[in-house]
Amino acid sequence: MDSIDKAIIAILQRDSSTPVSEIADSVGLSATPCWRRIKKLEEEGVITKRVALVDRHRLNLRLTAFISVRTAHHSEAWLTKFAESVRRIPEIVELHRMSGDTDYLMKVVCPDMVRFDKVYKKLISVAEFSDVKSSFSMEDLKSTTELPLDYI
Amino acid sequence: MDSIDKAIIAILQRDSSTPVSEIADSVGLSATPCWRRIKKLEEEGVITKRVALVDRHRLNLRLTAFISVRTAHHSEAWLTKFAESVRRIPEIVELHRMSGDTDYLMKVVCPDMVRFDKVYKKLISVAEFSDVKSSFSMEDLKSTTELPLDYI
DNA sequence: GCTGAAACCAGGTAACC
DNA sequence: GGTTACCTGGTTTCAGC
Numbered sequence: 001m002d003s004i005d006k007a008i009i010a011i012l013q014r015d016s017s018t019p020v021s022e023i024a025d026s027v028g029l030s031a032t033p034c035w036r037r038i039k040k041l042e043e044e045g046v047i048t049k050r051v052a053l054v055d056r057h058r059l060n061l062r063l064t065a066f067i068s069v070r071t072a073h074h075s076e077a078w079l080t081k082f083a084e085s086v087r088r089i090p091e092i093v094e095l096h097r098m099s100g101d102t103d104y105l106m107k108v109v110c111p112d113m114v115r116f117d118k119v120y121k122k123l124i125s126v127a128e129f130s131d132v133k134s135s136f137s138m139e140d141l142k143s144t145t146e147l148p149l150d151y152i
Numbered sequence: 153m154d155s156i157d158k159a160i161i162a163i164l165q166r167d168s169s170t171p172v173s174e175i176a177d178s179v180g181l182s183a184t185p186c187w188r189r190i191k192k193l194e195e196e197g198v199i200t201k202r203v204a205l206v207d208r209h210r211l212n213l214r215l216t217a218f219i220s221v222r223t224a225h226h227s228e229a230w231l232t233k234f235a236e237s238v239r240r241i242p243e244i245v246e247l248h249r250m251s252g253d254t255d256y257l258m259k260v261v262c263p264d265m266v267r268f269d270k271v272y273k274k275l276i277s278v279a280e281f282s283d284v285k286s287s288f289s290m291e292d293l294k295s296t297t298e299l300p301l302d303y304i
Numbered sequence: 305g306c307t308g309a310a311a312c313c314a315g316g317t318a319a320c321c
Numbered sequence: 322g323g324t325t326a327c328c329t330g331g332t333t334t335c336a337g338c
Binding site: 001009012013014015016017044045046047048049051052053054055056058059060061064066079083086087090091092093094095096097098099100101102104105109110111115136137138139140141142144145146147148149150151152 | 153165166167169196202203208211212213238244246247248251253254257287288289297303
Binding site: 172 | 314318
């Protein structure tokens with residue numbers, strides 16, 4: 001992966017609807033080799049998918065919350081089952097197994113506190129926790145899917 | 153926004169490279185009216201952008217961390233300047249103004265602890281904090297850009 | 305073996321019903 | 322919202338470097 005691939009990824013991370021010919025111009029290549037590089041990046045799994053991003057406010061998702069939990073269960077089987085359950089809850093968009101004080105950290109999006117409480121209840125119904133803490137985002141100041149390309 | 157629009161969004165959130173004709177089939181429409189709906193969703197800002205998602209491991213971004221900070225400064229001017237500075241740090245992919253114990257919560261991606269410390273130093277160089285806590289993700293169990301469509 | 309020109313074809317876009 | 326036609330842009334082939 002050279003600097004041209006990096007430049008291609010930079011463009012596609014920002015706007016994947018950019019025509020190949022335009023990307024080719026930007027990186028100083030003609031369309032065909034540029035297209036082949038994109039194809040290769042997709043085949044090799046560097047580019048995993050192309051998605052449409054949606055304005056969460058337009059979907060009535062005005063509340064963003066973080067739930068951190070502790071649990072007494074630390075088996076592989078418990079983790080697998082827990083992760084699988086969380087993957088089925090669409091309001092929980094992230095789940096991290098953490099080091100330190102909390103065992104798991106989740107990011108939740110939903111319309112309001114009433115709906116948040118429903119997600120919360122759904123969550124505590126799928127697994128047992130010894131401690132649960134919720135904190136709420138008042139303002140989304142930065143949120144991007146663009147990853148830094150400085151380390152390749 | 154009706155159930156057809158919802159179905160269209162569901163498909164595009166999952167894979168924005170799906171051909172319009174295929175989407176049209178799925179939602180029981182012919183290509184043109186389906187395309188018109190997609191165009192409208194984009195114009196109205198429901199669909200904000202189309203992006204390529206990249207495997208962070210392939211970009212050498214193996215460390216995910218959360219930094220929560222407290223600050224003594226609570227003016228609008230300070231917030232604006234702080235947010236602007238953070239937006240210029242590519243390793244910080246999320247910044248939330250929080251309620252409760254912490255004032256701001258950030259999500260950071262970088263290769264390792266050494267690079268994390270550099271981001272940390274960059275962060276404390278752009279703003280003054282009274283308290284800074286870092287926690288680290290050991291395992292990414294769920295991470296999606298697909299938002300729940302149950303509330304429209 | 306990789307690049308780019310040109311031909312080709314799928315799919316996005318527009319006009320019309 | 323559908324049908325048809327058009328035309329941009331993605332994809333393949335092939336010649337040249």
